[in-house]
Amino acid sequence: MKPETLLKAMNDIDDEFIIEADKQRFRLFSPSNLKMALSVATACLFIVGSIMILPFNTRKGATGGPDTVNAPVSSYFIEDRVFDNKKSVEKSVDKDGIAVTTVMNEENQPEYSVRKVDENILEVFNLPSCNFEISREINGISYKIMGNDSMAEYVLWNRNGYNYLLSFVGSCDVDTALDIAKGIE
């Protein structure tokens, strides 16, 4: 039997197996879950914003704030300590509705961006093909580094129920990429 025949025959396996193997993705498209997720996200934003925006602004007013950060990051997932020696951060929402934090370098050019997604709500990230892929285990967290020609372009990891994707505008060496990834909350 040719393997191609088997792959083709697998096309019509029972729907239950297809859905079972892809439950997260199917949950994403469930309207009821989406509504619940949006409600939870709104509530979280409100609570986190209430807790953090005021103290941040107050702190900035009192001390002048960290010079290296132009935008408040209160509702964002990267703490301001990550931005030491960086010009600024920008926040946006990508085409899939995922919040993105982009960190700019000293020349105010985008250096890298971070996406953080609840693993129970959204699917894993789809990335373009890479010819370099390694995994590193640090403090019990498995970091997957992907890129080309031994240089890191993406780092993926899961922590505390969230999937993270760190994307570099260019590429960098693996150790630098891991150092940045480890610093992201």
Added chain:
Amino acid sequence: MEDFEIVELYWDRDENAITQSDLKYGRYCKSIAYNILFSHEDSEECVNDTWVRAWESMPPNRPEKLGAYLGKITRNLALNMYEKMKALKRGSNQTDVCLDELSEVLGHASDVQQHLDVTTLTESINRFLRTLDSETRKIFVRRYWYMSSVNEIAWQYKITPSKVKMSLLRTRDKLRTYLIKEGFEV
């Protein structure tokens, strides 16, 4: 929009059915096609063809699980496109790797008989999948239905790549034994 509402749009010949399908399952279908073809452009074409096939097949079909139904159409189209492109550019995508893995246990014997028995083969695979425990089955389906890479599967199910590889190896061997028992020539 719920699946049954989208299916109803197809039955009403309302072109909004395609828009709604794209909104709800566009990315899902594209990821299936991309894992097979490794080309954004070709995947996009496959997904567009999926909507055409869906439009042509509903009615008479009224699928209960629209996602799986559309996913099957996309996968079938992508595999057909892959076969056409294979002679021109054989790369190192997951489809090639999956085929290589399966050829280790299935070989390359003539499949004239299997051409006649694809439906029977599918039924046997379904029965085989039911004999597996849930985790093993999910890993196997992710690999050989979704064509996900070993690392992606490990990432998704939070297990090590070596565990995924070991599970796939054992399941392929079990499948070979099962198919022989069912009377297939492997």
